[in-house]
Structure formats: C-alpha cells, structure tokens
Amino acid sequence: xxxxxxxxxxxxxxxxxxxxxxxxxxxxxxxxxxxxxxxxxxxxxxxxxxxxxxxxxxxxxxxxxxxxxxxxxxxxxxxxxxxxxxxxxxxxxxxxxxxxxxxxxxxxxxxxxxxxxxxxxxxxxxxxxxxxxxxxxxxxxxxxxxxxxxxxxxxxxxxxxxxxxxxxxxxxxxxxxxxxxxxxxxxxxxxxxxxxxxxxxxxxxxxxxxxxxxxxxxxxxxxxxxxxxxxxxxxxxxxxxxxxxxxxxxxxxxxxxxxxxxxxxxxxxxxxxxxxxxxxxxxxxxxxxxxxxxxxxxxxxxxxxxxxxxxxxxxxxxxxxxxxxxxxxxxxxxxxxxxxxxxxxxxxxxxxxxxxxxxxxxxxxxxxxxxxxxxxxxxxxxxxxxxxxxxxxxxxxxxxxxxxxxxxxxxxxxxxxxxxxxxxxxxxxxxxx
Amino acid sequence: xxxxxxxxxxxxxxxxxxxxxxxxxxxxxxxxxxxxxxxxxxxxxxxxxxxxxxxxxxxxxxxxxxxxxxxxxxxxxxxxxxxxxxxxxxxxxxxxxxxxxxxxxxxxxxxxxxxxxxxxxxxxxxxxxxxxxxxxxxxxxxxxxxxxxxxxxxxxxxxxxxxxxxxxxxxxxxxxxxxxxxxxxxxxxxxxxxxxxxxxxxxxxxxxxxxxxxxxxxxxxxxxxxxxxxxxxxxxxxxxxxxxxxxxxxxxxxxxxxxxxxxxxxxxxxxxxxxxxxxxxxxxxxxxxxxxxxxxxxxxxxxxxxxxxxxxxxxxxxxxxxxxxxxxxxxxxxxxxxxxxxxxxxxxxxxxxxxxxxxxxxxxxxxxxxxxxxxxxxxxxxxxxxxxxxxxxxxxxxxxxxxxxxxxxxxxxxxxxxxxxxxxxxxxxxxxxxxxxxxxxxxxxxxxxxxxxxxxxxxxxxxxxxxxxxxxxxxxxxxxxxxxxxxxxxxxxxxxxx
Numbered sequence: 001x002x003x004x005x006x007x008x009x010x011x012x013x014x015x016x017x018x019x020x021x022x023x024x025x026x027x028x029x030x031x032x033x034x035x036x037x038x039x040x041x042x043x044x045x046x047x048x049x050x051x052x053x054x055x056x057x058x059x060x061x062x063x064x065x066x067x068x069x070x071x072x073x074x075x076x077x078x079x080x081x082x083x084x085x086x087x088x089x090x091x092x093x094x095x096x097x098x099x100x101x102x103x104x105x106x107x108x109x110x111x112x113x114x115x116x117x118x119x120x121x122x123x124x125x126x127x128x129x130x131x132x133x134x135x136x137x138x139x140x141x142x143x144x145x146x147x148x149x150x151x152x153x154x155x156x157x158x159x160x161x162x163x164x165x166x167x168x169x170x171x172x173x174x175x176x177x178x179x180x181x182x183x184x185x186x187x188x189x190x191x192x193x194x195x196x197x198x199x200x201x202x203x204x205x206x207x208x209x210x211x212x213x214x215x216x217x218x219x220x221x222x223x224x225x226x227x228x229x230x231x232x233x234x235x236x237x238x239x240x241x242x243x244x245x246x247x248x249x250x251x252x253x254x255x256x257x258x259x260x261x262x263x264x265x266x267x268x269x270x271x272x273x274x275x276x277x278x279x280x281x282x283x284x285x286x287x288x289x290x291x292x293x294x295x296x297x298x299x300x301x302x303x304x305x306x307x308x309x310x311x312x313x314x315x316x317x318x319x320x321x322x323x324x325x326x327x328x329x330x331x332x333x334x335x336x337x338x339x340x341x342x343x344x345x346x347x348x349x350x351x352x353x354x355x356x357x358x359x360x361x362x363x364x365x366x367x368x369x370x371x372x373x374x375x376x377x378x379x380x381x382x383x384x385x386x387x388x389x390x391x392x393x394x395x396x397x398x399x400x401x402x403x404x405x406x407x408x409x410x411x412x413x414x415x416x417x418x419x420x421x422x423x424x425x426x427x428x429x430x431x432x433x
Numbered sequence: 434x435x436x437x438x439x440x441x442x443x444x445x446x447x448x449x450x451x452x453x454x455x456x457x458x459x460x461x462x463x464x465x466x467x468x469x470x471x472x473x474x475x476x477x478x479x480x481x482x483x484x485x486x487x488x489x490x491x492x493x494x495x496x497x498x499x500x501x502x503x504x505x506x507x508x509x510x511x512x513x514x515x516x517x518x519x520x521x522x523x524x525x526x527x528x529x530x531x532x533x534x535x536x537x538x539x540x541x542x543x544x545x546x547x548x549x550x551x552x553x554x555x556x557x558x559x560x561x562x563x564x565x566x567x568x569x570x571x572x573x574x575x576x577x578x579x580x581x582x583x584x585x586x587x588x589x590x591x592x593x594x595x596x597x598x599x600x601x602x603x604x605x606x607x608x609x610x611x612x613x614x615x616x617x618x619x620x621x622x623x624x625x626x627x628x629x630x631x632x633x634x635x636x637x638x639x640x641x642x643x644x645x646x647x648x649x650x651x652x653x654x655x656x657x658x659x660x661x662x663x664x665x666x667x668x669x670x671x672x673x674x675x676x677x678x679x680x681x682x683x684x685x686x687x688x689x690x691x692x693x694x695x696x697x698x699x700x701x702x703x704x705x706x707x708x709x710x711x712x713x714x715x716x717x718x719x720x721x722x723x724x725x726x727x728x729x730x731x732x733x734x735x736x737x738x739x740x741x742x743x744x745x746x747x748x749x750x751x752x753x754x755x756x757x758x759x760x761x762x763x764x765x766x767x768x769x770x771x772x773x774x775x776x777x778x779x780x781x782x783x784x785x786x787x788x789x790x791x792x793x794x795x796x797x798x799x800x801x802x803x804x805x806x807x808x809x810x811x812x813x814x815x816x817x818x819x820x821x822x823x824x825x826x827x828x829x830x831x832x833x834x835x836x837x838x839x840x841x842x843x844x845x846x847x848x849x850x851x852x853x854x855x856x857x858x859x860x861x862x863x864x865x866x867x868x869x870x871x872x873x874x875x876x877x878x879x880x881x882x883x884x885x886x887x888x889x890x891x892x893x894x895x896x897x898x899x900x901x902x903x904x905x906x907x908x909x910x911x912x913x914x915x916x917x918x919x920x921x922x923x924x925x926x927x928x929x930x931x
Contacts, residue, residue: 144605165881175879180639230657268726351626380626408621
C-alpha cells in the first residue's frame with residue numbers, strides 16, 4: 001500500500017498536519033484542494049489506495065464520533081469559502097462549504113436577512129461542518145433545524161464524481177429530496193462543496209425573559225402553559241441550578257443560586273413582542289420566584305452567547321468532562337433533568353438536553369459513568385429517544401459506542417453507507433455505520 | 434438499471450387471488466375489470482392501466498402479508514390514498530396490486546403535550562386539523578386537495594399548498610414514519626424524541642412518490658393555530674407591478690402566510706362564471722395576500738404590506754373585514770380551475786418553480802411562448818414561493834393541438850430550469866415529467882438518486898417505472914397527458930388540487 005505523498009495537488013506543508021488531529025491521530029497528509037476536480041482526483045486515488053479520509057471545516061465538531069479506523073488524509077475545505085450567488089429578493093443564498101457562518105451572516109445583515117441557525121462554536125463553525133453535523137442551537141425552537149433551510153447541495157461522491165441536488169428555489173419536489181440525506185451524515189457520504197440555503201428576515205425587535213422558578217415541577221407547568229398558548233417565542237431554554245450558577249458567573253443577571261431557570265426569546269414586530277412579554281408574565285407569574293426582562297440587544301446577545309456556547313460550562317469543571325446530547329420527548333424534560341445531576345442546558349421545546357458531566361479519574365467511577373449513560377439509553381429506548389456522547393476523554397473512546405443507535409433502521413443506514421461509500425473511505429469507523 | 438420497466442411478468446393470477454382473499458376476505462379484493470377501472474389512473478389520467486388487483490388492508494400486518502405475497506410472485510405494487518396525484522403517482526403503470534388505504538383511516542393519538550398526532554396513512558389531511566381544533570392546534574400543510582387527499586399520499590408526494598410560504602411543506606412537519614419495505618419488513622424511521630441519530634431516513638422517504646415502500650403510520654407535528662388572520666386582495670393594471678409587490682413584501686421582511694397571483698385570463702374566466710367576485714375584467718393581475726399571527730402586531734404587518742401595494746400602483750385594494758369576506762376573496766383563487774371550463778374546451782395545468790426574482794421575466798416569456806404557439810395561457814399560482822401553475826388553454830379537436838401544447842409545455846419547463854428553477858414545486862415527477870429529469874440532473878445525479886432507491890426497493894417492485902427517465906434522450910411530455918380534460922374524468926376537476 002502506497003502512502004499519501006506530497007504529489008497530491010494542494011498538499012499542505014507537513015508542519016501543517018498537526019492542525020488536523022482527530023482523537024489523537026494525525027493524518028499523514030493534509031490537503032487543501034482548490035476545485036471540485038481536485039477533490040474528485042483525491043477521492044479516486046484514496047479509493048485505489050484504501051486511504052481513510054476526514055473532511056475538515058473549522059474542526060469544531062471533530063470530537064464527536066467513535067475512534068477512526070484509519071486516518072491518512074485530511075481534506076480541508078478552506079479554499080471553498082465564497083458566497084458565489086446571493087439574491088436578497090429571493091431570500092436564497094449559495095455558499096461554499098468552507099465559509100464560516102459568521103462571514104455569511106455578515107454578508108446578509110445589510111439586507112436584514114439571516115440564516116437562523118445558532119450552534120455552539122458559532123464564531124468558528126463553517127457551513128459545511130454545520131450541514132454534516134446537523135448543528136443547532138436555541139433558535140431551533142422557533143426557526144427549525146438545518147433540514148428546514150437546505151435547498152440545494154453539491155457533493156463529490158466518494159468515487160470522485162461530482163453531483164448536484166435540489167435548486168435555488170424554496171419549494172421543490174423534482175426527484176428525491178437528497179438534501180436530507182446529507183444533513184447529519186458526518187462526512188460519510190461524500191465531500192460537500194456548496195449549498196443553497198433559504199433565509200429569513202431578521203426580527204425587527206427582540207426581547208428576552210429570564211425567570212427563576214420555584215422548583216422543577218413548576219418548570220413542567222410553565223412549559224405546558226407556554227406551549228398551549230398562542231405565543232411564538234424564537235427560543236425556550238431550560239437551565240438547572242448548576243447551569244444557572246455558571247450563567248451568573250459569566251454575566252450577573254440574578255443573585256439566585258438556587259432554582260431552575262427558563263429563558264425565552266421573542267423576535268417579531270415591536271408591539272407583538274411587547275404583548276407576548278406581557279402575556280408570558282401573566283402566565284408564569286404564580287410559578288416564578290424572580291423574573292427579568294432584557295430589552296437591550298447587546299445584553300441579550302451576551303446572554304444568548306453564554307447559553308449557546310459550551311465554553312462557560314466546560315470552564316466550570318476541573319479535569320475531564322463528558323458532554324451528552326440527550327434526545328427525549330418534550331414532556332420528558334422534567335424527568336430527564338431530574339435524572340441528570342450535572343450542568344445541563346436544554347432546548348426545552350424540542351426535548352433535547354445538553355449535559356456536561358464531570359468525569360472522575362478512577363476507573364471504577366468511570367465505569368459507573370458508562371453504566372449511567374447506558375441506563376439512560378435503556379430508559380429512552382421505548383420512546384425512540386437516544387443519548388449521544390458528544391465529547392469523551394480519549395482513554396474512554398472505544399469502550400462505549402458514542403451514538404447508541406441500535407434500532408432496526410440501522411440496517412438501512414448500513415445499506416446507504418455501502419451503496420455510496422463501499423470502500424469506507426470517508427471517516428471510517430466514526431459514524432453510526 | 435434499477436428503474437428499467439419490470440418485464441411483463443406472467444404470474445398465476447388465480448393462485449395470487451386466492452392468497453389475497455385468504456388475507457383480506459373476498460369483499461376486499463377487487464379483480465374484475467368493472468371494479469378495477471376506477472383505479473386505472475389518478476388525477477393525471479395518463480397511461481391508464483388496469484391493476485390486476487385492488488386490495489383494502491386494515492392494518493400494518495395485512496400490508497406486510499400483501500407485500501410479502503407480491504415479493505414472492507415478483508408482482509409490482511402501488512399504494513394509493515385518494516388518488517389526487519397530478520403526476521401519476523398512483524397509476525399502476527405496470528399492473529400488479531394497488532393497496533387502497535381508505536380502511537386505514539384512523540387518527541391513533543393526538544398528543545397535545547408533545548404537540549403531535551399519530552395517524553394512519555388513509556386519514557384525510559383536513560381531518561387532522563379538525564380533530565385537533567378543540568384545543569386550538571392544527572396540521573399546517575394544506576394542499577388544496579386537503580378535503581380529500583390523505584396524509585399517506587401527502588407524505589409520498591411531499592405535498593405543498595398555499596400556506597407553505599410561511600409554514601413549509603409536508604417534510605417540514607413529519608417527525609416519524611412506520612413503513613413496510615418491499616421485503617415485507619416493518620421499520621420505524623425517525624423519532625418524535627429530539628433529533629434522530631444517523632441518516633435522516635424520514636427526510637429521505639418523504640417525497641419518494643411510493644417508490645421506496647409503503648407508509649403505514651405517520652407522526653406529524655401540530656402547531657398552535659394563529660389567533661388572527663388578515664386577507665387582502667390587490668388589483669393591478671400591470672403584471673410587472675404585481676410581481677414587484679411580491680418581491681417588495683418579501684424584501685420588507687414580512688413573510689405572509691400565503692401570497693397568490695391570478696392573471697388576466699384567469700380573472701376573465703372567473704368573472705364570466707358563477708364564481709364572479711366583481712374583480713374588474715380589464716385588470717391585468719390580482720394578488721391575494723394573507724398574513725396570520727397574533728392579534729397584536731398583525732395590524733403593523735398589514736400596514737407594511739399595504740404600503741408596498743400602494744407604492745406599486747395597485748388600482749384597487751380590498752381587505753376582508755370578517756370570515757365571510759375572507760372566504761369570498763379566496764373563492765376567486767380556489768374556483769379558478771372550475772372557471773376555465775367556460776372559456777376553453779380543454780386545459781392543461783402545469784407545475785414549475787423558479788426563483789421569485791425571475792417572476793416578471795418568466796411570466797413575460799411564458800406569454801410570448803404561448804403567442805408563438807398560437808395558444809392562450811392563464812396563470813394562477815403561489816407567487817410567494819415562485820411556484821408557477823401555467824395553464825395552457827386549447828381545443829383537443831383542433832388538428833395538431835396535442836403536439837402543439839406539449840411542445841409549448843416542454844419549452845416552458847426548459848425556461849424554468851434555465852433560470853435556476855426546477856421541474857416541479859409540488860405535483861411531483863411520477864409519469865408526467867420523468868423524461869425531463871435529465872434537463873436538470875446529470876447522469877451521475879440520477880445514478881446517485883437511484884442508489885437510494887436501491888437501498889429501500891432493490892427489486893423495483895414498489896411503484897415501478899416512475900420518476901426516472903425510461904425513453905432515454907426523448908425529452909417530451911407523454912402524449913396522453915392531455916386526455917385529462919376528457920368528459921370521462923370530469924369528476925376529478927371538481928376537486929381543487931393546487
């Protein structure tokens with residue numbers, strides 16, 4: 001078997017390969033192709049040489065996944081960073097996969113438009129990484145997720161063939177909806193090179209309400225009341241006492257150290273926002289110990305940044321951390337929150353909890369942790385809920401499947417993988433299949 | 434090639450009939466030509482073909498037995514809801530078994546806590562909303578056929594509707610599916626508990642036009658009904674002014690619930706019919722605009738829209754003051770298709786989608802193309818989405834009419850693709866447009882799509898000979914597409930379908 005050599009076009013100096021470490025593995029070569037043709041050539045070569053390839057955006061999601069089976073070449077999409085088509089009137093934009101989300105938002109802002117996705121690592125994330133990892137944040141409650149915004153996609157198939165699906169129109173049933181296949185595929189079905197996205201107008205006015213509730217049972221009541229009302233918040237997040245403490249360390253909004261907190265954001269025309277804030281106060285007043293309304297946009301953005309990002313939560317720990325994404329039903333939130341003693345923040349409306357668990361150093365305690373995750377998985381299985389371990393110390397990787405997907409439909413996913421990447425070139429070993 | 438027509442397979446019909454009867458009982462297996470004729474086509478009435486059997490399952494287990502039987506004898510099968518597809522999705526083009534879902538029409542659960550409904554595929558779209566109404570929830574996708582079309586059919590075709598501009602199409606509201614694949618295995622896809630892990634199998638399945646397998650249970654998202662609605666109608670002397678209003682509204686940051694356009698020929702047809710609503714007959718275009726949301730704030734939105742309408746020289750603006758007036762404004766839009774019958778012997782309704790900013794250019798071009806072919810055109814469509822429905826008016830008894838209409842339709846589709854659009858916004862490809870797929874997709878693109886089909890349907894038994902080109906290189910619409918306005922199928926025209 002031949003090793004990748006610097007004869008591949010776009011190969012970076014060997015000193016650069018250390019930027020592309022995944023789970024402690026460094027690739028033999030890192031490549032920064034300039035065109036779809038170069039990507040195609042590289043993939044064809046990889047196929048004949050049985051290389052393992054990892055596509056790279058900003059690398060912020062590379063900690064997610066099982067250990068790589070092999071890692072020969074990193075493909076950086078850094079040269080694919082343009083916004084080649086943008087028609088504000090159509091509310092549609094074409095973006096290359098290496099373009100950063102913030103750079104796209106900067107292009108759109110003068111026209112009062114945005115792509116309403118706010119994943120963690122907002123400032124670093126590239127659109128390619130976001131599509132591949134189906135990245136989302138608090139806005140998912142009011143706006144939806146990547147699958148609701150992706151209209152078209154260009155993919156270099158694992159055999160090197162360039163393909164294109166969808167179009168720059170907002171409604172389209174011309175053949176299969178292939179865009180959906182690539183959202184959340186973690187780089188296993190091809191190299192994604194550009195996208196068409198549907199955009200939304202920026203909200204003309206925004207307000208944020210933060211309340212501290214008397215207890216966890218009040219959280220359930222408050223959410224029930226909110227979801228059976230006509231209010232249309234753009235985000236609804238739940239913080240447990242530990243997470244609230246982290247928030248207070250970053251920005252001192254309340255002096256409450258105890259209690260659960262709900263943070264709700266509204267974004268619409270001014271009097272609709274004003275009316276909703278008033279309604280929310282009325283709905284929740286009997287349940288709350290404390291409430292704050294933020295109108296200042298700078299203050300609001302600061303708050304939402306802390307909520308969105310992992311940074312402050314991770315800083316709260318000494319030593320190793322496990323980060324979980326718990327997928328439950330909306331009405332299981334309270335029970336799940338009770339079961340998880342850690343820093344948690346959750347997308348309350350969608351039943352998704354992001355939990356940060358401290359990991360003890362002693363092996364028996366680590367085994368207890370693994371057992372705890374497995375217990376949670378068994379509890380959620382009947383509801384088709386899941387627990388993904390998004391971050392895990394290297395030593396423990398390989399001792400537990402980070403995806404925890406063992407349902408019958410996994411067979412179909414295996415078949416998909418085999419059809420499109422029969423040689424297992426892309427991200428070998430890391431994904432569900 | 435996976436999509437090649439399944440050969441005309443001889444199979445022991447008597448034997449298969451006996452098996453089907455043993456699964457469902459004699460009453461629920463149709464097999465005589467007189468019984469089968471109803472199922473030889475759907476809303477498209479193209480390539481009429483009698484199925485060998487029509488069966489009426491009541492549960493997933495029966496569907497499994499039928500599909501396994503079909504697999505055993507290598508007989509094609511096609512699921513069918515209300516049969517309102519406009520692209521031939523439910524036509525059993527290679528014969529075989531049609532599974533009719535009218536007996537699987539139960540709403541299994543409405544879970545208000547998690548804001549979702551679990552339904553069987555034969556449930557009529559509108560019935561979901563009606564069932565959730567008492568707690569103020571509704572199911573958002575509203576194809577104009579929603580009074581008859583089923584959720585199973587909506588899932589297969591990824592159905593749209595006038596209100597998709599703000600709320601999205603079927604795929605944006607389906608969370609989980611139970612499906613029976615051609616190998617007879619039952620799979621649960623997706624989840625109502627957070628994000629699904631692994632590939633988005635639900636997203637892949639929705640819109641696969643019955644070519645992946647059969648949906649037997651659907652979990653859909655419910656939304657809280659917006660408490661306030663405002664509907665207005667604006668009359669224009671120029672199409673360009675009307676289209677400028679469309680882009681002006683979108684550019685102002687307002688996303689209306691619906692934004693529909695009606696052109697001059699359609700206005701004249703409506704005003705000459707029993708559906709007349711008093712729109713000036715010499716008007717060039719009418720926009721029907723609906724916004725919804727909270728009672729507070731909706732006025733502010735409406736003011737913004739009215740400003741745009743006035744700036745763009747509307748000659749008349751009507752705002753509905755109550756539900757009766759609102760229904761009257763919508764009546765013009767909804768009855769347009771019934772009205773064409775008065776001004777033309779036959780008509781062919783097309784479906785194409787373009788970037789919104791190309792509306793003025795494309796509408797003009799469609800007009801010019803029609804004139805060049807000596808054919809009158811009308812247009813009533815979802816302007817906000819850029820989803821066109823050009824209607825070609827013609828008389829089938831004129832010599833050469835069919836060829837002329839099909840040539841024009843082909844040229845229109847070609848232009849839609851050339852400006853960055855696509856072949857279908859909401860009707861699907863089915864049999865109608867399969868030969869046009871290579872206009873928009875390369876061989877490699879089509880091959881990648883077929884690979885996905887092979888994952889689910891490797892033996893090509895589920896709804897064969899659809900979506901992908903068969904007569905390679907021959908890029909035209911099938912001729913018998915125009916039979917749809919024959920008297921025989923008048924019944925279909927009573928249903929508003931787009």
